Amino acid sequence: MDFEPLIPFEPISTDELPSGDHLTSQIKWDGVRMLLYFDGSTTKLINRRSNDRTLQYPELTHPEVFCSANSFILDGEIIALFQGKPSFYEIMRRDSSRKSTTVAQVMRQVPITYMIFDILYYDGAWVTHLSLKERQAILEKIIKPNQQVQIVTNHIAIEALFEVAMQHELEGIVIKDLNSTYLINGKDKRWLKKKIFKDLFAVVSGVTYRDKIVNSLLLGLYDDQGQLWYIGHAGTGKLTYKDWQNVTEQVQNIKTKERHFINQPEREKEAVWIVPQIVVKVNFLEWTPNKTLRHPSIQSFIKMNSKDCNFNQT
DSSP, X not given: XXXXXXXXXXXXXXXXXXXOTTEEEEEEOSSEXXXXXXXXXXXXXXXXXSOBOTTTOGGGSOGGGTBOOSSEEEEEEEEOEETTEEOHHHHHHHHTOOSHHHHHHHHHHSOOEEEEEEEEEXXXXXOTTSOHHHHHHHHHHHBOOOSSXXXXXXXXXXXHXXXXXXXXXXXXXXXXXXXXOOOTTOEEEEEEEEESSEEXXXXXXXXXXXXXXXXXXXXXXXXXXXXXXXXXXXXXXXXXXXXXXXXXXXXXXXXXXSOOBSSOOTTTTXXXXXXXXXXXXXXXXXXXXXXOEESOEEEEEEOSOGGGOBGGGO
């Protein structure tokens, strides 16, 4: 089997909850999308951006423990819990580890679970042409759930599942057509997602301080012409005091007199401008009429190209 990375099937956002006997719904886990490849001897974990993450999750590199198939490609989400709920901040502590010594340490601190919801390849043959219902039947046959590996459950009552997700402050739900084939490197309305809080990746191009420590980040997105637009500022979320200390040190070397935003930000008089290269994942409730984020909340720092922080992701 060729280990050339694949781009997984993506759901499309929806504001309305659909209905129909051909649909099922699943919890949308706030983790990292991951394909697990196994050719009978070698295991690889590749994320949705085609980056290898095998080093970061050693507990998933012995698939014979949780799967009876001889070869396969699985699709799922790796999650980490904090206070009983999936935490993107916690999973990024695992995902951002780059050395085996660091991985071993963080592995003890942050246990993970691979939430499997699909299969693309099974015992030497592609199964992407089969219906989701048939692919799920294969998963039920070959996966042996344990503490690190689970199969995502189906729920026919779509509205009821969304209510549960809201009650528990989860990310949202995904609604899938049970008759759908798997579309590699594509997205369409056969898979829908309805989020409770929206999220996006934004680049930081300004900061404010309190007592010599950065306490707020000025966020931006690029348009199709490569212009950077201010979309709001955030000083709340899941960052620790140590995180704020780290970003304070980091911005020391990238301060600039130039304002990279083409529109005028709030807090401009207080702001210190920086080169736009720090990227964060931000949760928010909705867009305001002024094209800024309502109730933005910083979830984590992300290693990615700042130019990918654009309006096309919204």
